[in-house]
Amino acid sequence: MARLRDRTASWAGELRAGALGLDRDPEAIRDRLEEPAVRFLAELGGDGPVTPGRDTLERVVVAEELARGDAGALLASPGPSMSGVLLAVLGSPEQRDWFYGRLGERPTWTCFALTEPERGSAIGEMSSVLTPDGDGGYVLHGTKRYVGNASRAGVAAVFARVAGTERLGVTAVLVDTADPGYRARPLPMLGLRGAQFSSVSLDGVRVPADRVLGTHLSPARRGMWSIVQVFNRLRPSVAAIALGIARAAHEYVGEQRGTLRGAERERYEELGRRIDAARLLTYRAADAVDARPSAGHLGSAAKARAAVLAEDVTRSALGFFGPGARLDHPLLDKLARDARGVEFMEGAGNIQKLTLFHGLQAGKVGRP
Numbered sequence: 319m320a321r322l323r324d325r326t327a328s329w330a331g332e333l334r335a336g337a338l339g340l341d342r343d344p345e346a347i348r349d350r351l352e353e354p355a356v357r358f359l360a361e362l363g364g365d366g367p368v369t370p371g372r373d374t375l376e377r378v379v380v381a382e383e384l385a386r387g388d389a390g391a392l393l394a395s396p397g398p399s400m401s402g403v404l405l406a407v408l409g410s411p412e413q414r415d416w417f418y419g420r421l422g423e424r425p426t427w428t429c430f431a432l433t434e435p436e437r438g439s440a441i442g443e444m445s446s447v448l449t450p451d452g453d454g455g456y457v458l459h460g461t462k463r464y465v466g467n468a469s470r471a472g473v474a475a476v477f478a479r480v481a482g483t484e485r486l487g488v489t490a491v492l493v494d495t496a497d498p499g500y501r502a503r504p505l506p507m508l509g510l511r512g513a514q515f516s517s518v519s520l521d522g523v524r525v526p527a528d529r530v531l532g533t534h535l536s537p538a539r540r541g542m543w544s545i546v547q548v549f550n551r552l553r554p555s556v557a558a559i560a561l562g563i564a565r566a567a568h569e570y571v572g573e574q575r576g577t578l579r580g581a582e583r584e585r586y587e588e589l590g591r592r593i594d595a596a597r598l599l600t601y602r603a604a605d606a607v608d609a610r611p612s613a614g615h616l617g618s619a620a621k622a623r624a625a626v627l628a629e630d631v632t633r634s635a636l637g638f639f640g641p642g643a644r645l646d647h648p649l650l651d652k653l654a655r656d657a658r659g660v661e662f663m664e665g666a667g668n669i670q671k672l673t674l675f676h677g678l679q680a681g682k683v684g685r686p
């Protein structure tokens with residue numbers, strides 16, 4: 319783990335050097351495909367260095383170090399990303415071969431399309447629908463929004479309700495974005511612009527039977543049971559992205575302000591302690607999910623805590639430079655905008671608190 323941390327940490331400088339350029343033009347990532355960090359992400363989960371049983375913890379370590387360099391580039395890079403985690407839980411060996419085969423041909427972006435314009439990310443209210451085609455496959459209709467990399471993705475993992483099933487009959491399918499009916503358009507965003515968040519329309523996209531995820535699993539393990547596990551595994555990494563952003567802002571203050579004294583010194587050190595504490599919580603959350611994939615409550619706690627922390631640290635960091643800081647220190651301005659974006663990734667703070675509360679109430683999380 320220490321080797322993985324050192325390796326990914328060594329790319330922070332290069333990532334940071336390209337951060338503002340990518341913020342201005344998300345397409346700039348296409349000129350950076352040979353950078354070690356981008357190549358590493360393109361392979362992660364395929365032939366990448368993921369240790370079975372420690373995957374979540376490893377992803378956390380990688381996400382923090384790379385987000386410390388630039389969270390925009392971390393999210394903008396081609397590779398399996400969130401869909402790789404989905405495939406690990408719900409994919410059959412043949413589906414994983416198809417997916418990683420596509421990714422192996424050339425640098426290929428993937429996306430994970432859940433959120434909808436009118437329904438948000440409430441999975442039980444999803445309106446995208448899969449209509450059986452009578453051959454084991456489906457025809458997919460719907461719209462999605464805020465989907466990272468959707469407009470440049472070669473493969474999309476899409477969540478939709480199966481026509482004729484009850485409210486929670488949600489299924490994930492793989493879509494080849496070159497197929498007729500898939501269209502995606504980048505949206506103007508305030509933060510994390512590199513990831514080119516997009517709206518997606520799905521107008522009668524054909525989904526062959528072999529692209530429907532989870533059908534090889536027992537009925538009890540298809541659908542929500544597995545989908546919850548996917549989110550449990552992803553959430554600690556989002557917390558780690560927030561940590562990386564917070565660290566970048568904290569380090570920026572340390573580097574640019576030089577020696578701090580008195581109350582400023584105390585404020586700076588306090589922020590550092592809060593970052594370290596949130597990291598411990600995030601590691602514990604990742605460990606818990608690696609040990610038991612249904613143990614997602616600490617991940618919600620870590621995500622909620624780290625997202626608030628990233629906003630606090632980036633705002634405080636601006637405060638160290640006085641009025642005009644956003645104009646005089648564009649990197650800090652970008653970090654503050656990126657931190658705001660993390661609040662909504664994988665569910666907003668209040669939703670995470672509700673999940674944690676349910677865990678506490680059910681005795682699934684130890685009280686201090």
Ligand SMILES: Cc1cc2nc3c(=O)[nH]c(=O)nc-3n(C[C@H](O)[C@H](O)[C@H](O)COP(=O)(O)OP(=O)(O)OC[C@H]3O[C@@H](n4cnc5c(N)ncnc54)[C@H](O)[C@@H]3O)c2cc1C
Nearest residue numbers: 430431432433438439464465466659662664665666667668
């Ligand atoms: C940077 C970024 C990246 C994203 N990437 C993707 C992606 O790749 N794929 C994808 O599908 N989606 C993506 N999204 C969408 C994101 O997952 C959702 O926007 C997020 O989960 C919030 O869901 P929602 O829009 O339904 O808002 P809601 O959950 O409705 O939340 C809206 C507000 O209401 C509050 N709230 C909601 N319910 C309660 C309650 N019961 N009590 C108190 N307060 C409440 C929340 O805290 C929040 O402030 C992304 C969004 C962002 C900003």
